[in-house]
Amino acid sequence: MSRSFAHHHTPPSGVFAAAITPYRERTNNIDLGAALEMIDFLNASQAQGITLLGTTGNFLHFDIEEREKLISFGIKRSSKPVAVGVSHSTLDVTIHLCEHAAASGAALALVLPPYYFRYTPAQLEAFFLRVGEKAAQHLPLYLYNIPFFTAEIPVEVSERLLKSGLYSGIKDSSGKPEYLRALKDTGATRLVGNDNALCISRKEGSAGVVSGCAAAVPELICALDAAVSSGNTAREAILAQRLSELISWLDQFPTPVGIEEAARLRKLPARPDLSWLGDSPLDAYRGWFLDWLPQVLSDAKGE
Numbered sequence: 001m002s003r004s005f006a007h008h009h010t011p012p013s014g015v016f017a018a019a020i021t022p023y024r025e026r027t028n029n030i031d032l033g034a035a036l037e038m039i040d041f042l043n044a045s046q047a048q049g050i051t052l053l054g055t056t057g058n059f060l061h062f063d064i065e066e067r068e069k070l071i072s073f074g075i076k077r078s079s080k081p082v083a084v085g086v087s088h089s090t091l092d093v094t095i096h097l098c099e100h101a102a103a104s105g106a107a108l109a110l111v112l113p114p115y116y117f118r119y120t121p122a123q124l125e126a127f128f129l130r131v132g133e134k135a136a137q138h139l140p141l142y143l144y145n146i147p148f149f150t151a152e153i154p155v156e157v158s159e160r161l162l163k164s165g166l167y168s169g170i171k172d173s174s175g176k177p178e179y180l181r182a183l184k185d186t187g188a189t190r191l192v193g194n195d196n197a198l199c200i201s202r203k204e205g206s207a208g209v210v211s212g213c214a215a216a217v218p219e220l221i222c223a224l225d226a227a228v229s230s231g232n233t234a235r236e237a238i239l240a241q242r243l244s245e246l247i248s249w250l251d252q253f254p255t256p257v258g259i260e261e262a263a264r265l266r267k268l269p270a271r272p273d274l275s276w277l278g279d280s281p282l283d284a285y286r287g288w289f290l291d292w293l294p295q296v297l298s299d300a301k302g303e
Contacts, residue, residue, distance in 0.1 A: 012191060014222075014225060017211060032073060043078060049208075052075075068100050084108070087110070087115065098138060125157045147174055195243060198243075212255075223302075235302070252285070
């Protein structure tokens with residue numbers, strides 16, 4: 001029987017902005033100064049929390065030491081609770097990053113399946129149980145399901161893990177509201193991790209959203225989440241349409257290029273290298289975004 005860990009923490013709620021991770025050109029080193037500037041931008045927003053080294057944060061490109069540095073300095077810099085992506089292709093490093101995140105003061109750790117290689121559902125469950133048994137004593141652990149990029153956690157596996165007492169919750173980025181709906185009775189904290197599913201999942205009881213779009217346009221996501229939470233359907237409809245417009249552009253680029261470019265257009269230090277994207281409609285996107293942004297900021301303020 002797995003142990004249960006009662007963490008005295010406030011479960012995440014509202015909008016957690018999934019920060020991008022600026023990096024230095026021609027290296028896979030994090031530009032720490034630029035990353036802290038991004039955290040300052042999100043600190044000044046209405047977001048309730050910040051996520052570091054998630055999918056929007058390009059975590060897989062960075063060496064362990066680089067991740068440790070961003071976790072340590074990023075949490076110190078943030079005035080908001082910080083969720084940390086601790087995912088790695090190996091069990092040992094995943095556990096190590098959990099421990100480092102805990103020692104640095106993270107609010108919680110997001111744990112993906114080990115990426116790239118294929119694993120059976122039983123192997124995935126064994127992986128998560130081992131991580132939980134080693135790291136749940138240090139900080140709250142959250143399952144992280146994002147089947148667009150790595151193995152899907154079968155919903156029945158998530159249910160068993162959430163009932164084991166080792167995992168405090170789940171962030172589901174599948175975009176399928178029925179996934180979180182099926183986990184309602186686990187008693188765990190459910191977070192929606194796909195902006196397309198924000199409205200419906202929040203209405204169905206998800207505690208919050210971990211939003212990649214909020215990395216560049218936190219005003220829109222925070223205003224939309226507030227409209228959904230307050231039942232303001234007219235305002236929700238306007239803001240949801242704005243979000244849909246943005247996502248339709250983002251879908252034309254590899255993740256998270258469109259979000260990084262949006263941040264750069266807002267004069268933030270994203271500095272993506274886009275020279276290799278070939279015929280992607282970057283110039284059209286840039287022109288559209290700069291025309292779209294002022295109206296969205298006005299809509300978000302309720303003007």
